[in-house]
Amino acid sequence: MDPLLSESGSKVLMMGNEAIARGAIEGGVQFVSGYPGTPSSEVIVSLSRVSSKLGIFVEWFANEKVAFEAAFSASSAGLRSMVTMKAPGINVASDALLSAAYAGVNGGMIILVADDPGPHTTQTEQDSRFYALLSNLPLIEPSTPQEAKDMVIWGFELSEEVNLPVILRTTTRVNHTSSDVLLGDLKILNRKPVFKKDPPRYVRASMRWNLDRHVWLNKRMSQVQSLASKYPFDIMLLKGDYGIITSGVSYTYVLESLRRLGFESCSILRIGLVNPISMDNLSKFLSHCRKVLFVEELEPFIEERVRALSTIMNLDVEFHGKFDGILPREGEFNIEIVENAIAHIFGFKSFTPSIKSLSVEPPPRSPVMCAGCPHRNSYYALLKAIRDLGFKVDEIPVFGDIGCYALSLQKPLEAIWTEHCMGASISMALGLKLSGYDKPVIATIGDSTLFHAGLPALVDAVHFNANIVVMILDNATTAMTGHQPHPGSSVRADGSPARAVDIVSVVKGIGVDKVEVIDPYDIPKTIDVLKRALLNRDGVYVVVCRRTCAILSRRMGEKFHVVKVNYDVCRKCKVCISTYGCPAMSWDPARGPVIQSSCNGCGSCAYVCPFKAIEVY
Amino acid sequence: MINEFNVVVCGVGGQGILTFSRILASAAVKLGYNVRVGETLGMSQRGGIVQSFIRFGLGVLSPLIPVGGADVVVSLDYIEALRVFKYASRDSTIIINSNTIPPVSVLIGDGRMPSLSDVVKVYGEVTNKIYVLDADGLAIKAGLPTATNIVLLGFLCKLFQEILPPNILRDTVAENVPSRYVRENILAFDLGFNVNKFDLGL
Structure with missing residues (x-):
């Protein structure tokens, strides 16, 4: 059976993106749209396996802006919707995003944006959390696949409670991590779309309405602030007066580092509702701690806001993080980086062994266009x-x-x-x-x-x-x-x-x-x-x-030709490799080119050979 | 039950590393463990590097294995073993397939290929539990040349039977491979499991 449909109460192995897909189903989603982009794509790929069975609309659109507007319209008409994209995708959808905040939604709407610290497969290390400030919308961030699933459900509820789209921000290490996930009940909503004519909400041409809607939006965000403690987005562990404020996958590195260091008394505030940060939780945490380290990947987003809020709250806490260069703003974290920072700030000895340099270096292996591409x-x-x-x-x-x-x-x-x-x-x-x-x-x-x-x-x-x-x-x-x-x-x-x-x-x-x-x-x-x-x-x-x-074409079983090298004719000029470079061809200095089993038989290399030594049958 | 078991699997796109980790992780879920699999996808079908971190135990948290934290390193391509060297310690067991797919950089003359014995020597400086086997050859013997991953899984299972009950792992293999190739995959698993002749650190 498809793990997306496994029964409630069972524990199954799921990739973060599958867990998000399952969360959408458990949250009663009816409309899912997106444009492919690593590391977000598997949400729609996996949902499309079960969409017809569940009667959910799941589709790829031409780009993220179209996908966003389609989902926004579905939620305006009362359906629960989700739109998925990688980080640059939210740039494409950003025009629609800002107007959607002024209009609000009736059915819950989740905007999944998958950032890529590292970066593994993205053109920039964009920190999409800033879109939450720019659009003034709630943003939530899970630390594990289990939470990713659960937060989709809570996100839908919050979204409907305050009539605002909710941004679910993830990073590669959540999207592409597989984990045991405890499943909940499937929820089938059969809402019929009702789009009510309401120009002040949906027509941005009138400047007076826009001013009113800005006031409305700010009120709704204050409401999110007051609802923050009702939802279990944040995790607070109050112990000693040394504390760590963290978010996303970094939370798991923090827990593991504390265990390795034997630093059991450290207090932790794991922020799951990243915008707005819960003032209740924050003031409780900061009043408890005298020294706090921020552990978050990429920009000091939470750090900057907490430092500002602590001034407003008149709290005197010693802060460490990115502003004092303890942690880097570039690249993704791991246990070593986090453990060393914690050890350094709180006076522990890190267990991380130094990395020995290799006496033999592996040759670089860059991804290449496939055989027959x-x-x-x-x-x-x-x-x-x-x-x-x-x-x-x-x-x-x-x-x-x-x-x-x-x-x-x-x-x-x-x-x-x-x-x-x-x-x-x-x-x-x-x-x-x-x-x-x-x-x-x-x-x-x-x-x-x-x-x-x-x-x-x-x-x-x-x-x-x-x-x-x-x-x-x-x-x-x-x-x-x-x-x-x-x-x-x-x-x-x-x-x-x-x-x-x-x-x-x-x-x-x-x-x-x-x-x-x-x-x-x-x-x-x-x-x-x-x-x-x-x-x-x-x-x-x-x-x-x-x-x-x-x-x-290989998957469809399409057969082309059999390609052979005639070594009697080959002059070992290596032009095939030095100008064409198909990975199905390796080089044997004694014989010349050797055709590998990955050859799909396209036969193009025969054209490339100036001596007609490659034969196609 | 164990507290933590960390396996690093590495190789090249197309070698079935993600299938390897899915089978091992699914078996661990069946055994009642917390499981985390951290992997880098994206270029996996374009001949790029693939590394997968499988962690299970009673309280596993993060998807990454710390430096020196691998209980086992499994390398489907002996060159790729070098790229995950930092995860090995003197307690690690290293399982290396004796074959390699030369990267395009080497084919066009931009890089030098270390030999299998170079790789074994590098690991020999930290651990003496190094097993080299012709998993490609055994996969061919099983009638499925792409089952190198399953051969190595069978061998891993043989070495860690107390943690990974063979019957559970074998069933999980059957559940996670295409139905028309179950027989060959099980044979590949058993051939890996029953390996007696391997080069122990060469």
């Missing part, structure tokens, strides 16, 4: 086309975007020059061209990213008749985050049929009249078409490089 061919062909036309590769900017194809940064291709944020490839290419750059500029963007944020930039490129090349790398999926469907897919999140939005029709509809579709597995043709595109001197030239993701 069509993106490798697209970039290989692009670089070949640039060189064939007599350009230097370092004078033709290749703007990249967010997705697997950013791995073209790695050797040997080293293709992309930028990877800025979702959709920025086209707008940055456009900006450079409009600045007067006189050589070709190229934007490369994936299919899902195009739908997410690339289209408005393409509209502008057409509008200005900008002379740029846009390569749309259409691998029929959102591959990087685990193959979620997007508007161009013919399936929905749960696998049921959807109407695929045709990229070529969209591009033509915008007004691009030079559009070609090629199969990147056909390298010579791809090079030809890209040369034509690079020589174009009038307007936008779109090349759709269309070939299904190699991981997906």
Whole structure:
């Protein structure tokens, strides 16, 4: 049975994101939306396994803003909703977020934002807690998968009690940690959507109403403050007069460090309701402690607020944390970092052994584009086309975007020059061209990213008749985050049929009249078409490089060719490895290239070999 | 019941490390332990490094294993064992698959490949409980070349039978692999469990 549907009272192993999904079900959610992004994606992936059975709407949307507004509308109509995103996603949704705070909701709404200290898979170490201050909305943060599940349920209740969306902020170490989770009852709500016409709430065009709504919002947040002790978000352990204020996964490092240090008498305030911080709990804790260490990852968010509040409360406590450099603002914490800080401030001897340096270093192992990845061919062909036309590769900017194809940064291709944020490839290419750059500029963007944020930039490129090349790398999926469907897919999140939005029709509809579709597995043709595109001197030239993701085609059992090296012909020039770099090919100095079992048989390497030593059957 | 048992599993994307940790962690839940599995996902299918920390016991709290805190290090790729060296101590047991997938950096001439004996020597400086086995070969023998992970799980189970009852682990393997490959996976587990010939620290 799916663990998401396991019976109440059972203890099952769940990843944090599955626990959040289960919490949504236990909280009676009816509408879930999001855009894929590590480490948040598994919430919707796992919910979509059971959505039809439970009658819950669960779907991927074109981007986080659309997903947010859809969920907000469902909650305005009285349903409980959840929207999920990674940290940069809340930037995309932020316009909607701030207005939603003024409107409020009727049904509970949870905004899941998954931050990534480290960072493991995110472009910045954004601390999304600041959005709670910016929007003036409640923000809660769990320390474990169990709490993540429970806080979703309490979050729905709080959200409905004060009519405000609640931000559930997590970090990778909660989203991607698996743990034993004790399950509660499933709750099936069958609320029918009722959207009541109420212009002061929903129409932001009137400035007078907006002032009123600002007052309303602040009142509601005061109400959250007074309700804080009713909800079990915070955990307070009052012991000795040395204390630690902590939050999120850091709480687990604190508990473990205290145990290792034998510092049993330390008092702890684990803040779960991060905005607003409960004044009751805080004043109780600060009146009890004379020396306090803050242990929170990334920015000194709680520390700064507590230091300010303690001044207002007229409490004289000795504080340590980030302002005095005891703990770093960058990177994620671990037991060693936390234990050393605690030992240092409170006078203990840390047990952390020093890390011995290795006498033998492992070679770097960066993630690479897979064997048979069509993106490798697209970039290989692009670089070949640039060189064939007599350009230097370092004078033709290749703007990249967010997705697997950013791995073209790695050797040997080293293709992309930028990877800025979702959709920025086209707008940055456009900006450079409009600045007067006189050589070709190229934007490369994936299919899902195009739908997410690339289209408005393409509209502008057409509008200005900008002379740029846009390569749309259409691998029929959102591959990087685990193959979620997007508007161009013919399936929905749960696998049921959807109407695929045709990229070529969209591009033509915008007004691009030079559009070609090629199969990147056909390298010579791809090079030809890209040369034509690079020589174009009038307007936008779109090349759709269309070939299904190699991981997906392998899963679907698609067979291509058998690839063999003819060692009688091979001259060991190593061009196959030094210019193409497929991970299915290793190098034997005695023999030459060796085809590995990971080869998917695309046969592209046969084209790359200048001596026709690679044979395709 | 034990207070704490920490296993670090490492290797390369696609080797079934997450399946390994899911099976071990699910078995630990069945045994009534608190369980934490901390792992780094995201690039797991792109040939990147995968490390998983499985912790269980009566009061396990954080998802990360402290430096020197591994009871066992299992490496599906011998090179990758070097990247988790800091978690080993003189009490650690090290289980290493004798094979490696060369990283692209090495293929294009950017990095040097340490040998298996280099790796064993590094670990030999902290512990003498080092087991090297041809788990790839045993997986092929089981009729499922991708079952290297399960072979190593079987061997881990053999070494720690008092903590991990073989019948519970075997059942958990069956529950967590695709139904059409249960037979081969169980065979892989048993081949790992019954290994008698392994290179003990070479």
